[in-house]
Amino acid sequence: MSLASFIAALTPLLEPRSLVTDAERIAPWLTDWRGRWTGTSAVMLEPGDTAEVARIVAAAEEHGVALVPQGGNSSMVGGATPPADGSAVLLSLRRMNRLRDIAPGHAVAEAGVILHHLHEAAEGVGARFPLDLGARGSATVGGLASTNAGGVQVLRFGTMRAQVLGVEAVLSGGLVHDGLGGLKKDNRGPSIDQLLIGAEGTLGIITALRLRLVPGRVHRAVAWLGLSTPGAALDLLRRVERATDRIEAFELIPASSLAHVLRHIPGTRAPLAAAHPWNVLIEAVSPEGEQPPAALLEELLGKAGVADAVIAQSLDQNEQLWRLRHSISEAERSEGPAAQHDISLPVDRVPGFLVDDARAVEQRFPGTAASGYGHLGDGNVHFHVRAPQGAARDWADSAEGKAVSAFVHDLVTAAGGSISAEHGIGQMKRDELTRIAPPARLQALRAIKRAMDPHGIFNPGKLVD
Amino acid sequence: MSLASFIAALTPLLEPRSLVTDAERIAPWLTDWRGRWTGTSAVMLEPGDTAEVARIVAAAEEHGVALVPQGGNSSMVGGATPPADGSAVLLSLRRMNRLRDIAPGHAVAEAGVILHHLHEAAEGVGARFPLDLGARGSATVGGLASTNAGGVQVLRFGTMRAQVLGVEAVLSGGLVHDGLGGLKKDNRGPSIDQLLIGAEGTLGIITALRLRLVPGRVHRAVAWLGLSTPGAALDLLRRVERATDRIEAFELIPASSLAHVLRHIPGTRAPLAAAHPWNVLIEAVSPEGEQPPAALLEELLGKAGVADAVIAQSLDQNEQLWRLRHSISEAERSEGPAAQHDISLPVDRVPGFLVDDARAVEQRFPGTAASGYGHLGDGNVHFHVRAPQGAARDWADSAEGKAVSAFVHDLVTAAGGSISAEHGIGQMKRDELTRIAPPARLQALRAIKRAMDPHGIFNPGKLVD
Numbered sequence: 056m057s058l059a060s061f062i063a064a065l066t067p068l069l070e071p072r073s074l075v076t077d078a079e080r081i082a083p084w085l086t087d088w089r090g091r092w093t094g095t096s097a098v099m100l101e102p103g104d105t106a107e108v109a110r111i112v113a114a115a116e117e118h119g120v121a122l123v124p125q126g127g128n129s130s131m132v133g134g135a136t137p138p139a140d141g142s143a144v145l146l147s148l149r150r151m152n153r154l155r156d157i158a159p160g161h162a163v164a165e166a167g168v169i170l171h172h173l174h175e176a177a178e179g180v181g182a183r184f185p186l187d188l189g190a191r192g193s194a195t196v197g198g199l200a201s202t203n204a205g206g207v208q209v210l211r212f213g214t215m216r217a218q219v220l221g222v223e224a225v226l227s228g229g230l231v232h233d234g235l236g237g238l239k240k241d242n243r244g245p246s247i248d249q250l251l252i253g254a255e256g257t258l259g260i261i262t263a264l265r266l267r268l269v270p271g272r273v274h275r276a277v278a279w280l281g282l283s284t285p286g287a288a289l290d291l292l293r294r295v296e297r298a299t300d301r302i303e304a305f306e307l308i309p310a311s312s313l314a315h316v317l318r319h320i321p322g323t324r325a326p327l328a329a330a331h332p333w334n335v336l337i338e339a340v341s342p343e344g345e346q347p348p349a350a351l352l353e354e355l356l357g358k359a360g361v362a363d364a365v366i367a368q369s370l371d372q373n374e375q376l377w378r379l380r381h382s383i384s385e386a387e388r389s390e391g392p393a394a395q396h397d398i399s400l401p402v403d404r405v406p407g408f409l410v411d412d413a414r415a416v417e418q419r420f421p422g423t424a425a426s427g428y429g430h431l432g433d434g435n436v437h438f439h440v441r442a443p444q445g446a447a448r449d450w451a452d453s454a455e456g457k458a459v460s461a462f463v464h465d466l467v468t469a470a471g472g473s474i475s476a477e478h479g480i481g482q483m484k485r486d487e488l489t490r491i492a493p494p495a496r497l498q499a500l501r502a503i504k505r506a507m508d509p510h511g512i513f514n515p516g517k518l519v520d
Numbered sequence: 521m522s523l524a525s526f527i528a529a530l531t532p533l534l535e536p537r538s539l540v541t542d543a544e545r546i547a548p549w550l551t552d553w554r555g556r557w558t559g560t561s562a563v564m565l566e567p568g569d570t571a572e573v574a575r576i577v578a579a580a581e582e583h584g585v586a587l588v589p590q591g592g593n594s595s596m597v598g599g600a601t602p603p604a605d606g607s608a609v610l611l612s613l614r615r616m617n618r619l620r621d622i623a624p625g626h627a628v629a630e631a632g633v634i635l636h637h638l639h640e641a642a643e644g645v646g647a648r649f650p651l652d653l654g655a656r657g658s659a660t661v662g663g664l665a666s667t668n669a670g671g672v673q674v675l676r677f678g679t680m681r682a683q684v685l686g687v688e689a690v691l692s693g694g695l696v697h698d699g700l701g702g703l704k705k706d707n708r709g710p711s712i713d714q715l716l717i718g719a720e721g722t723l724g725i726i727t728a729l730r731l732r733l734v735p736g737r738v739h740r741a742v743a744w745l746g747l748s749t750p751g752a753a754l755d756l757l758r759r760v761e762r763a764t765d766r767i768e769a770f771e772l773i774p775a776s777s778l779a780h781v782l783r784h785i786p787g788t789r790a791p792l793a794a795a796h797p798w799n800v801l802i803e804a805v806s807p808e809g810e811q812p813p814a815a816l817l818e819e820l821l822g823k824a825g826v827a828d829a830v831i832a833q834s835l836d837q838n839e840q841l842w843r844l845r846h847s848i849s850e851a852e853r854s855e856g857p858a859a860q861h862d863i864s865l866p867v868d869r870v871p872g873f874l875v876d877d878a879r880a881v882e883q884r885f886p887g888t889a890a891s892g893y894g895h896l897g898d899g900n901v902h903f904h905v906r907a908p909q910g911a912a913r914d915w916a917d918s919a920e921g922k923a924v925s926a927f928v929h930d931l932v933t934a935a936g937g938s939i940s941a942e943h944g945i946g947q948m949k950r951d952e953l954t955r956i957a958p959p960a961r962l963q964a965l966r967a968i969k970r971a972m973d974p975h976g977i978f979n980p981g982k983l984v985d
Contacts (some may be wrong), residue, residue, distance in 0.1 A: 203707050216711070226960050226963065228963065231960055236936040238865070238937065238938050239867065239900070240898050241940070242667065242938070243938055243940050244719065244720070244953075244983050247961060247964045250711075250715055251710070252710065252711070253709060296625075399703050399705045432704075433704040475706070477705060478707065480707070494695050495696055496697060496709075496712060500709045500712075502972055503968060505971060509967075
């Protein structure tokens with residue numbers, strides 16, 4: 056590779072502002088938002104349109120310089136942080152933030168459109184984009200698609216994959232794949248669009264997306280209820296799923312997580328008078344003119360014989376209940392260092408995992424405390440193992456922390472689950488994927504990587520070799 | 521390659537009945553059902569389970585013998601017919617026809633399960649499998665997934681891709697990819713399952729599928745109405761889509777197609793007293809306890825100001841209206857030879873294509889008659905160009921017929937459409953795909969093919985080189 060010849064070749068091909076050399080402007084993007092990885096990038100490419108991305112990819116291949124695509128830099132697994140050795144350059148898609156088209160049923164958004172802006176634009180046409188998550192103010196649709204992001208509405212609407220109607224991307228050779236046409240049926244071989252979703256920028260650079268919008272203007276209601284076991288929560292989920300398709304979230308929270316929130320997060324209070332071993336938050340929605348969602352929840356919980364529950368009576372109360380759920384991660388950090396795992400399981404296996412496998416972890420690593428919470432309806436659990444008293448802040452990265460994570464991943468694998476439910480593989484889980492993934496999957500991922508990226512320039516060091 | 525050594529090596533590895541040598545038993549599967557292609561296969565492999573398929577794939581790579589996977593042999597594009605030169609052998613998945621699991625929300629079906637049997641089994645658990653098409657009595661789920669089949673309910677439920685929750689397949693090396701676990705979230709890189717859908721057996725052999733089932737027991741009603749232009753039909757579609765999500769079919773039929781059905785198909789009669797330039801068939805469904813679908817249709821058509829319409833009042837009348845639609849293909853064959861095209865377009869472009877582009881074809885090829893009918897809601901048109909008077913039966917394969925098809929494909933491409941909406945590429949459209957496909961798509965398809973099939977044994981001569 057020759058970085059100097061790459062930059063020299065690119066300079067006349069790009070608008071001046073597409074090539075950022077000011078180290079101060081680059082610096083904030085070299086470290087992931089949790090501060091776990093820091094990389095190096097001599098320049099930052101910030102193209103303004105797809106044609107510039109195509110020129111960048113062609114030049115990168117010619118000069119052997121790797122590209123690290125980046126959207127909002129909100130990866131949880133170091134997926135958008137360049138390597139430290141200076142062998143790659145950042146390719147920011149943030150300037151490509153136009154909404155090329157929007158209508159009640161779809162939007163065509165460039166990769167750099169921020170999720171929150173898409174939500175607002177969808178509302179503006181009386182629709183909504185049915186995917187939401189905490190990083191909505193910085194995460195971009197390109198990053199969301201590249202990582203097949205999930206979030207809190209997956210139960211009803213699916214992950215990002217289900218929202219993507221078409222992909223525009225720059226592939227090897229600087230060739231532009233244009234899947235934005237909005238064809239509902241197209242059987243010219245396997246879907247290139249689908250292949251790019253969840254590929255973490257390792258197969259090409261997503262530059263724009265055609266996304267589905269769903270009818271907007273729904274009323275929402277949130278219920279919080281106490282239960283004695285996660286099995287009871289699963290029974291309730293099955294009952295509710297049979298009765299209605301208006302449930303958008305079904306979150307399971309153990310007593311310990313709620314206690315941590317109440318202890319550490321100012322202004323929170325217990326939603327129920329009694330404490331329960333497990334809690335469930337359910338959100339229901341209804342369009343105008345149908346049964347109000349609070350009444351629907353009341354009916355569902357009554358029929359299911361739930362003994363202790365509260366249903367929010369205002370938007371403000373909805374928010375307060377959601378705040379309890381959204382504060383868990385922060386509250387648990389205040390309890391001390393922990394190894395956190397973003398895992399998924401077949402839904403039926405979740406209750407057993409949260410009880411039996413959690414106990415197995417604690418027995419194998421005395422002094423730890425293992426617990427899980429999250430999207431029960433998706434089988435997606437945030438499984439935290441808290442360090443023994445007195446552990447160092449970076450315990451998760453210590454030999455014991457790593458042994459804990461490997462043990463958890465083995466349990467997940469034995470239960471037929473995935474070591475990455477939402478966050479992807481990035482650089483954080485790459486070695487674990489290599490260690491655990493079935494041979495067929497690993498062989499296919501590697502073969503596809505080599506095929507789509509013959510010069511090895513797309514997001515090196517992420518996902519697979 | 522050495523076919524003899526391949527068979528010798530396989531014989532001790534398979535159950536005796538998994539290796540068919542009786543030429544009479546093989547013969548029916550060597551010709552596609554429309555009789556357009558005939559191939560050769562010295563033996564027919566008919567494995568009983570996934571382990572046998574894995575042994576077959578490993579041996580095939582070792583001995584350089586290609587495999588042509590086949591389900592119900594109902595391909596419209598020669599996708600399951602072996603080459604004539606004897607260089608490949610048929611791999612029938614028909615014996616693998618077990619339903620490994622079925623519950624109201626999903627079924628795990630082996631590749632050889634016939635669509636009609638799946639429908640029945642789903643009904644047996646109070647659910648339904650929301651994909652249906654004419655070949656339901658022979659098409660297998662493995663073939664449906666390998667071709668991403670469509671059908672008449674795509675408007676509401678999507679193509680086969682949307683029904684597949686997971687894929688089990690044998691990949692290069694005889695490695696088994698097991699995606700049947702039913703994980704709702706799994707972000708370990710791009711989806712291998714999705715990659716195999718629509719790949720036409722060229723990247724691996726699908727052996728089983730986890731499929732979604734939707735709640736069963738719905739009431740259905742069918743309306744037939746007359747309109748003056750396809751643009752009016754599109755306006756009606758948009759209105760109906762905004763008003764309800766209970767529409768499962770929206771079919772557009774020109775006066776000429778209806779006239780051919782009434783002329784050639786015994787027992788049919790015109791549904792409306794007056795003749796209209798265009799006709800629309802709409803099917804609505806409602807679950808028990810909601811507004812009956814006939815009332816829903818009446819309300820929708822009343823609000824839309826449709827002047828001339830009939831709503832079926834019984835299952836029998838539903839069937840009669842559907843029969844008019846399903847008989848078009850047969851009726852048009854009775855009118856004489858034609859070049860048929862399975863194309864898709866952005867939905868908004870369909871009306872213009874059916875009028876302006878049809879006229880362009882007729883002007884370019886004097887004596888021909890061009891018309892389209894089909895799934896307007898999906899942008900999927902069956903576009904037929906009837907030969908001039910006196911043309912030979914195989915006119916579609918003549919120089920003029922091929923020129924017509926190339927001209928149609930160019931018009932489709934110019935309109936942002938696809939030369940294969942439902943049927944796939946197979947051997948029939950391979951050269952056209954190579955001629956027309958954008959460079960990025962062709963490069964990606966070829967690179968993936970080489971990566972996933974390094975020994976070139978999976979369904980050679982189909983889709984891409």
